[in-house]
Amino acid sequence: MTKINSIPLGSPFHPENAREYERWREWKLAAHPSVPEELVVPVKDLSSPSEKEEEAILRLCRAANMAIYDTGRRDGVDSPQLAEELKSFAAHFGLIDRERHRSMREHELVDIRVASKEERPRQGFIPYTTRRLLWHTDGYYKYGYEGVRPIRAMILHCVRQAKEGGENELLDPDITYIRLRDENPDYIRALMAPDAMTIPEFMEEDGRVRPESKGPVFWVDADGNLNMRYTERSRHIIWADDDTTRKAVAFLRDLLRSGDEPFLFRVRMQPGQGLLCNNVLHTRTEFIDHEEPERRRLLYRGRYANRVRAPQSIPA
Numbered sequence: 001m002t003k004i005n006s007i008p009l010g011s012p013f014h015p016e017n018a019r020e021y022e023r024w025r026e027w028k029l030a031a032h033p034s035v036p037e038e039l040v041v042p043v044k045d046l047s048s049p050s051e052k053e054e055e056a057i058l059r060l061c062r063a064a065n066m067a068i069y070d071t072g073r074r075d076g077v078d079s080p081q082l083a084e085e086l087k088s089f090a091a092h093f094g095l096i097d098r099e100r101h102r103s104m105r106e107h108e109l110v111d112i113r114v115a116s117k118e119e120r121p122r123q124g125f126i127p128y129t130t131r132r133l134l135w136h137t138d139g140y141y142k143y144g145y146e147g148v149r150p151i152r153a154m155i156l157h158c159v160r161q162a163k164e165g166g167e168n169e170l171l172d173p174d175i176t177y178i179r180l181r182d183e184n185p186d187y188i189r190a191l192m193a194p195d196a197m198t199i200p201e202f203m204e205e206d207g208r209v210r211p212e213s214k215g216p217v218f219w220v221d222a223d224g225n226l227n228m229r230y231t232e233r234s235r236h237i238i239w240a241d242d243d244t245t246r247k248a249v250a251f252l253r254d255l256l257r258s259g260d261e262p263f264l265f266r267v268r269m270q271p272g273q274g275l276l277c278n279n280v281l282h283t284r285t286e287f288i289d290h291e292e293p294e295r296r297r298l299l300y301r302g303r304y305a306n307r308v309r310a311p312q313s314i315p316a
């Protein structure tokens with residue numbers, strides 16, 4: 001049997017615990033929103049969400065690992081004040097352990113926009129182009145080497161939309177876990193193996209070396225939460241060399257691509273809307289940007305090593 005990372009036997013995510021899994025599965029499939037509109041929570045003031053707004057967002061993050069808040073501000077204004085508000089908004093939901101990223105600005109969030117030819121090291125990285133992004137969780141290469149902390153949550157705020165395209169597909173990792181386990185529990189065992197997915201060492205443009213990242217696709221953290229790291233990219237990814245892993249990866253890819261998954265949502269975030277999530281699986285479609293620089297697509301992104309906190313009124 002494949003060796004899996006230590007998970008308490010009482011956890012619903014332990015592949016041997018069918019009883020707890022069934023209970024959790026039943027709750028999850030009933031609690032999960034069935035249309036993307038259910039993810040949206042209007043928020044009047046980012047810097048101090050009301051109790052009701054807060055509760056709605058926390059409940060969604062518990063049920064679906066994500067919520068889309070909507071400030072209603074469609075003006076497209078990019079300001080240091082907005083970045084400050086976003087950071088305090090995220091902190092309100094427990095997101096405080098923010099990643100330090102090579103592309104972050106003074107306000108410590110990362111701008112997701114098309115980079116010009118002169119900009120390095122951004123230029124050449126797909127997120128900073130108009131090209132589509134395949135399915136991934138953020139920072140999937142941040143796992144399993146010294147000093148690194150996995151990305152477990154993210155805020156992605158839309159300041160301005162593209163002229164056309166730039167939609168996101170979203171899928172709660174818990175749902176992929178359920179589909180894989182229902183298909184074949186051995187798929188879960190394979191994807192929980194400590195050597196399931198390896199990203200080789202990488203040399204940054206500034207000469208710094210990012211070490212090899214080897215780890216599972218699914219893992220359970222000290223608080224008992226299920227986490228996922230994944231990329232659909234095939235270049236620079238080494239999957240464990242066995243038949244079950246190959247089949248599990250093919251099944252997962254097909255699940256993401258087939259269009260049959262009812263909980264897979266496609267959204268086009270409006271200016272003033274943002275995704276607050278426990279690092280859910282996502283894509284971005286290709287887009288056409290505006291001509292005028294001040295109208296071009298812009299998102300702010302913050303990534304965190306901790307997760308969205310649990311709602312206070314509901315026991316864990």
Ligand SMILES: [Fe+2]
Binds near residue numbers: 136137138282
């Ligand atoms: Fe991403």
